[in-house]
Amino acid sequence: MASSYKSIDVAIDKDGKVHIRTSGFSGQTCLKEAERLIALLQQAGLDVKTEDLKLTEEAIDTRVFQKDSAKQK
Amino acid sequence: MLSQLRRCAVSIKQANETLVKATMEALAKFLGGQVVTQVEDFSGRWAKVVAGVMVPGHGGVRGFGVTLTGGQIAVVGDDYMQPMKIESFKKLFENFYTSVAVQRALNAMGYQTNANVRPDKNIVIRGVKGAGYIG
Numbered sequence: 398m399a400s401s402y403k404s405i406d407v408a409i410d411k412d413g414k415v416h417i418r419t420s421g422f423s424g425q426t427c428l429k430e431a432e433r434l435i436a437l438l439q440q441a442g443l444d445v446k447t448e449d450l451k452l453t454e455e456a457i458d459t460r461v462f463q464k465d466s467a468k469q470k
Numbered sequence: 471m472l473s474q475l476r477r478c479a480v481s482i483k484q485a486n487e488t489l490v491k492a493t494m495e496a497l498a499k500f501l502g503g504q505v506v507t508q509v510e511d512f513s514g515r516w517a518k519v520v521a522g523v524m525v526p527g528h529g530g531v532r533g534f535g536v537t538l539t540g541g542q543i544a545v546v547g548d549d550y551m552q553p554m555k556i557e558s559f560k561k562l563f564e565n566f567y568t569s570v571a572v573q574r575a576l577n578a579m580g581y582q583t584n585a586n587v588r589p590d591k592n593i594v595i596r597g598v599k600g601a602g603y604i605g
Contacts, residue, residue, distance in 0.1 A: 401600040405581060407572045409480075409565050409593040415572075417476040421600065427474050430579070435478070437575035442541065443568060444483040451475045 405434065415445070428452075480568050484541035487520060489574075493567045494521035494536070500566070500587055501525045509533040511548035519546060525554060534559045569593045 403421035410416065417434070419427040435445050491505075498505045503525040508516045510532040522535025534547035534556060545560045572595050573583045581597030588594070 402598070403581075403600045405576060405597040407576075407595045407597070409568050409572070409595075411561075411565075411591070413480055413561065413565055413568065415478045415480045415568060417478065418473065420473050421471070422473070423471055425472060427472055431474060431476055433579060434572075434575050437578060438480070438568075438571050441489055441571035441575065442482060442484040442486045443571055444481045446479045447476055448479055449475075449477040452472050453475070454472065 403430075405430065407434075414448075425452075482543060482564055482567055485536075485538055485543045485567070486541075487538060489567060489570055490536055490538060490543070491521045492574075493563060493570045494523055496570055497563065497566050498523045503533070506533055506535070509535040509547050512550045517546050522547070525552075534563075536563065565593060569595060 401421075404419070406418045406420075408416040408418075417431050419431055422430060435447075438445050494505050497503075501523060503523045506519075506522045506524050508518055509522045509524075510516050512532070517535070518537075519535025520538050522533050524533035532548055532552065534545060534549075534554075537544045537546055543563075545556060545563060547556055547559065549556045549559075569585060569587075573585060576583045576595065576597035579597075581599045583595055583597045586594045586596075
């Protein structure tokens with residue numbers, strides 16, 4: 398049972414590099430969501446260039462899943 | 471499920487005045503200063519800025535500010551005998567501008583956001599939405 402919980406974590410390091418990590422998205426929707434975020438940042442006047450992108454199988458967040466299964470009981 | 475890790479190079483290309491002011495509010499809070507519309511140099515001359523912040527310093531409270539010309543920002547201020555140098559302020563301003571833009575973008579996408587500013591480290595923004603969020 399997948400959770401509808403979704404998160405996007407963004408870290409801006411001392412050098413101004415932006416690191417984006419998404420969690421909770423099914424399939425490749427995480428890519429679309431990050432691209433939507435980047436488009437909004439560009440609208441805010443920022444020049445954003447992706448330097449590196451890694452896709453990984455998401456580790457199961459048991460904390461979230463436990464809450465979902467508890468709701469169904 | 472897939473997750474992604476993405477690293478981006480970001481710079482201010484066409485600054486937005488509203489965001490500049492919001493950024494300065496956030497910076498003033500972080501530095502323990504106050505938002506101003508003029509900054510002073512060591513000789514006592516004043517310069518108008520779109521937004522600036524006066525920060526405590528042992529050379530006087532003169533402040534740093536930002537001017538906007540056709541979307542291009544310029545940081546103004548006199549760092550003589552100030553604990554913070556103008557280049558450091560510029561970098562801090564750019565990073566805070568990005569963080570304010572990220573928070574507003576995530577809010578517009580329906581995420582609740584929480585920012586954690588760690589001095590001399592990262593600014594981390596967490597955006598969450600959907601059922602199952604514990605907090």
